[in-house]
Amino acid sequence: MAEISANKARTIIRKAMAKGEEMEFKPLSVVVLDAGGHVKAFERADGASPGRFAIAHGKAYGSIMLGIAGTAQMARAEQQAYFMAAANGVFGGNVIPVPGGVLIRDKRGAVIGAVGVTGDTSDNDLTAALAGIEAAGLVGEG
């Protein structure tokens, strides 16, 4: 499998949203990007603030572009803030280096896309993203 399908993307979004509701998180926004970092699907729950596409996208986009998920990006940002600032320079300011950006891998370990979730704490965003990816039969690396 080389690329995330629209079907899988839809499942990820639906199940990540359902996890958020079940856990009583604040309204979430969930984006799915393909292996090239291009938007495949997105949804913003009612009640979420208007700028949430950009935040969700930034989490997933940075994960794809750097090949490093949000948790590891945050660790890098805390150790070496200027590196993440510089990375943002070359990626047009489109990287949000915190948990909730998750790489999706197929069974052989190849990256086939990424998920970005935003709306609650970064850790809760990550929980919802992983639940969505797992429900779609895929493996997430957060």
Place this chain on the structure above:
Amino acid sequence: MAEISANKARTIIRKAMAKGEEMEFKPLSVVVLDAGGHVKAFERADGASPGRFAIAHGKAYGSIMLGIAGTAQMARAEQQAYFMAAANGVFGGNVIPVPGGVLIRDKRGAVIGAVGVTGDTSDNDLTAALAGIEAAGLVGEG
């Protein structure tokens, strides 16, 4: 109704996609924006080219920002190309002035969002957008 809901947005996307399949259009991409031009939901069908989010978004975003749908924007661009070029300057290059950008109005005529469809000819894109909006019980202005 002041704002397009996630539920309505999902219906619009599903039904616009279904219309495209029924009519044997090329793979479509469909975005739904709220009344402030912010992304509510998006989906790109399998087989569509990677840049389709930006095209769909540009059709819907220009419709919201200018309060003028894609067909009328195209007429203006044909009469006064420098005006649409200048409009794109102030809107960060985010306006695609062709059919397929459709305003969504509620029953009292207020704009509650916009749809952008891309993938086939502009006229076919418009057909799919209108079908989706109608299926959601709303009125489209293309």
Place this chain on the structure above:
Amino acid sequence: MAEISANKARTIIRKAMAKGEEMEFKPLSVVVLDAGGHVKAFERADGASPGRFAIAHGKAYGSIMLGIAGTAQMARAEQQAYFMAAANGVFGGNVIPVPGGVLIRDKRGAVIGAVGVTGDTSDNDLTAALAGIEAAGLVGEG
């Protein structure tokens, strides 16, 4: 008088809006810039599309930066589209070269600011702008 005051700016906006209502124009948006091209005051009437600040601003900003009002900018754009495109390059894409951008002059002819009006046809926008400037006891050059 070297600079447009907040009082005068408020009068211009109120009277331009009143002119629009009297003439049954579509809902207008009116910006007043100072002699340096910086925003002094703005108002967007209920029912105007969300992107109207950028359009109004672009009309007034181009007038100040070039020292040429909207009507003359449009003539230049029609004769030499590449010139206005290039001007937009150096001014960051912030110039909208159509009527409705009006220079404000004091009694000695010095530019003390500019008005930008948008919402109806460019000619009607200009009519409202001139009415507002005249009501404030100033001279407009459209």
Place this chain on the structure above:
Amino acid sequence: MAEISANKARTIIRKAMAKGEEMEFKPLSVVVLDAGGHVKAFERADGASPGRFAIAHGKAYGSIMLGIAGTAQMARAEQQAYFMAAANGVFGGNVIPVPGGVLIRDKRGAVIGAVGVTGDTSDNDLTAALAGIEAAGLVGEG
């Protein structure tokens, strides 16, 4: 009430300015944005520096986009500077994360707009913003 009206916006600006004069603050600038982050009204008092529109706008815009008012944004910036820097990347550098950016809520708690005030200390800016919003019969969250 789904959207801030021009009338309410004008009241907020007038009363925030009056509060500043009463308290002998430095000359203020006040912007009102709608729920989508688009400029509804603005005024810059005589004597304020020319760049104040951008500062006022950045305070209000960040509040809307993130759904978080200025005081809470400042706390986040102090704990996690790289996060607010990254947020500014995805929002085009348009976020000013300090007090004086205030969310406006209607009686049911829905965000209907935001106010941004600048000119004096951030805390005094916030005081003026809240006074303006209260005078308009609305609830501010600073």
